[in-house]
Amino acid sequence: MLRRYLCPDEYLEGFRFVTPDFLLSRNIRALLLDIDNTLAPYELPEPTEEILAWFQSLWDAGIKTAFVSNNHKQRVSRFNEKIGIAAFPRAKKPLRCGTKRAIAALGVPKEECAIMGDQIFTDVWAGRRIGIRTILVPPIRDRRDIFTAGKRLLERPILKYYIKKKEEVSDD
């Protein structure tokens, strides 16, 4: 069933809720990261202090990180300047290529990897196709075009499915 296939493993309110404790308790030791609308809005060229501190907390806990972005090299390089992690721009998510290269670069078994992003049809799908865990966050600031609106509309039944599934688990 498509809804089940594309349903993220976790859906959190934002990247700041993805803490080292949260990740390590799920045996996630490497995190592949989308940038746009996951960590920062499109128009923010550089990471904020909060983002930098968040990265530091992950690294302090021994969690590896890499960027896997569909955006172009310039955007990703500029954002990554102060962070300095492995970065894979033009990753073509939901295709496997970029995500696969990122996992290989981090040298972590797939079972200990997760991908985090704001889009079901790119980030979650890419993670599913490669068989790693998926963390969805709501978009920080959506573009107001018809394409984005349509995409979000298509995501809705999958999110509903996620909420239903979580409720069932907590009822048990």
Ligand SMILES: [Mg+2]
């Ligand atoms: Mg994004």
